[in-house]
Amino acid sequence: MGKSNKLSDYIIIGPIINGLAWLGDITKVTLLSLFYIFLPPYRPKIFLAQLYFIGNGSLSVILLTGSFTGMVLALQMFEVLKRFSSESMVGAVVALSLTRELGPVLSALMVNARAGSSMAAEIGTMKVTEQIMAIESMAVNSYQYLISPRIFAGILMMPALNIISNVVGVLGGYFITVSLLGLDPGLYFNKIDDFMEVRDLVNSSLKAAIFGLILTVVGSYQGFNTSGGAKGVGKATTSAVVISAVLILAFDYLLTSFMIQS
Amino acid sequence: MITNNKANSKNTTTTPSEESFVKFVDVHKSFGDFTVFDGLNLNILKGKINFVVGRSGSGKSVMLKHILGFLQPDRGDIFIENKNTKLFNTKDWQKTRKKVGMLFQDSALFDSMSVFENVAFPIREHTKKSEKEIKELVSQKLSLVGLDKHHKKLPAELSGGMRKRVALSRAIALNPDLVLFDEPSSGLDPIVSSVVDKLILDIHSNLKSTFLIISHDMKGTLKIAHRVSMLYDGKLVFNGTSQELTNTTNPLVKQFVHGRLDGPFNIFY
Numbered sequence A: 001m002g003k004s005n006k007l008s009d010y011i012i013i014g015p016i017i018n019g020l021a022w023l024g025d026i027t028k029v030t031l032l033s034l035f036y037i038f039l040p041p042y043r044p045k046i047f048l049a050q051l052y053f054i055g056n057g058s059l060s061v062i063l064l065t066g067s068f069t070g071m072v073l074a075l076q077m078f079e080v081l082k083r084f085s086s087e088s089m090v091g092a093v094v095a096l097s098l099t100r101e102l103g104p105v106l107s108a109l110m111v112n113a114r115a116g117s118s119m120a121a122e123i124g125t126m127k128v129t130e131q132i133m134a135i136e137s138m139a140v141n142s143y144q145y146l147i148s149p150r151i152f153a154g155i156l157m158m159p160a161l162n163i164i165s166n167v168v169g170v171l172g173g174y175f176i177t178v179s180l181l182g183l184d185p186g187l188y189f190n191k192i193d194d195f196m197e198v199r200d201l202v203n204s205s206l207k208a209a210i211f212g213l214i215l216t217v218v219g220s221y222q223g224f225n226t227s228g229g230a231k232g233v234g235k236a237t238t239s240a241v242v243i244s245a246v247l248i249l250a251f252d253y254l255l256t257s258f259m260i261q262s
Numbered sequence B: 001m002i003t004n005n006k007a008n009s010k011n012t013t014t015t016p017s018e019e020s021f022v023k024f025v026d027v028h029k030s031f032g033d034f035t036v037f038d039g040l041n042l043n044i045l046k047g048k049i050n051f052v053v054g055r056s057g058s059g060k061s062v063m064l065k066h067i068l069g070f071l072q073p074d075r076g077d078i079f080i081e082n083k084n085t086k087l088f089n090t091k092d093w094q095k096t097r098k099k100v101g102m103l104f105q106d107s108a109l110f111d112s113m114s115v116f117e118n119v120a121f122p123i124r125e126h127t128k129k130s131e132k133e134i135k136e137l138v139s140q141k142l143s144l145v146g147l148d149k150h151h152k153k154l155p156a157e158l159s160g161g162m163r164k165r166v167a168l169s170r171a172i173a174l175n176p177d178l179v180l181f182d183e184p185s186s187g188l189d190p191i192v193s194s195v196v197d198k199l200i201l202d203i204h205s206n207l208k209s210t211f212l213i214i215s216h217d218m219k220g221t222l223k224i225a226h227r228v229s230m231l232y233d234g235k236l237v238f239n240g241t242s243q244e245l246t247n248t249t250n251p252l253v254k255q256f257v258h259g260r261l262d263g264p265f266n267i268f269y
């Protein structure tokens, strides 16, 4: 240890340098893989399989988290708003919180846990069994073959899942406030109509698309950089989920601050 | 460099007319403190069946990975068709790889794809053949190795030897100019092993491609090799015909060929 003169071996500086190197490399891989989406050869079959994997596979999880989130939001907000005698606003509050924040963030975290992790495990296994080398040995670009269809599918499918999550969330809130708490049914949707703008939906979809990019890129990238057998695959999977989750929350803050200002 | 080549050609029957497909010139390669190549000079002759033998861990698989550009030498040069790979960009490597078919030591089949799709992969990627033509071609390649009835199976449902044979079909699917086989007959029963030997001879006489085969099977090697090279301690210690290998007086090579325990090899390396 003492003999090494590499900066990355020192405490504090080391992790920072390694982190920056990671960031630089994953940015490069992301840009390349985005670029390769538009270059031939196109592989629609692989892309559709990924769309199906992310979309269909995550649907049940999204329906569950979306509806429970909407329900619990409605329950909490109804109680709070009642103190100000403005419980009629509950529909608007639920809808806005869901589309602006909870919908994209929670669905991205759920899809990350499901699809991001399994991408890391699948690609990681391909790495350690030399399947990626085999792809390259047949003069096929492995980024284009493995990463591009995944991120493209993630960018397109996340907004769709997000919309579904928001819709069932709003419906869940409706069920709680109208059926259980006795709010006038017309009021719930009227207030949503009054307060929600097209911009909220656009921004929500934009967030979801960016989260879709993050979780697919990080899952694929950690898979690509797997080394050391089954243990390495496990490590890649865990790190992919954790890193994506942190990045999703950090980007959520960044994006929100831009969106609120403009 | 020149003196090196002369020294090599002294104990071989290489004539100037024998062109090399791949040429290692004074290649050095280490992983950390561990040296794999310590000045390796090696010629893979064009249109010939070249065998490379050597102890487990002597760097044979590492050598193949250098030829495909997955590893770069620390020092020295590798020439492919007389072009220095040091000057290769991504495009050049792609061009080279299209001409090469590689059988990986652990098969490296795509485990999410069926046997059929594995062999069809390079054909789909690099030709514009119709589905019918692909089917014919894949069937033909698979029947060469006796696996015509296993199209739909997944690699996980095959035995190790069967996987190896599928990987072999995939490696030759596009009739490559250079065939790299990393232990094609290890894990195969003696009969299939002879089938693979015969297959190599057949493909070779049909395509006139260059073969570079890594093998531990000395019997098969002596039977079909045009040229055998042996790696030891990061260097080339033998290079000659099978005949010369059988008659060698080099104690190191002799011990290896006969698998004896007594001799200059450090058996507990």
Ligand SMILES: Nc1ncnc2c1ncn2[C@@H]1O[C@H](COP(=O)(O)OP(=O)(O)OP(=O)(O)O)[C@@H](O)[C@H]1O
Residues within 6 Å of the ligand: B031, B036, B054, B055, B056, B057, B058, B059, B060, B061, B062, B063, B105
């Ligand atoms: N990526 C790598 N990183 C570090 N060391 C490596 C790497 N690849 C190979 N080695 C080391 O290089 C040496 C040669 O490995 P190689 O796989 O080429 O052996 P081999 O001659 O093919 O053996 P075998 O006949 O058992 O397949 C081994 O000691 C191995 O540990």
Ligand SMILES: [Mg+2]
Residues within 6 Å of the ligand: B060, B061, B062, B105, B182
């Ligand atoms: Mg090997």
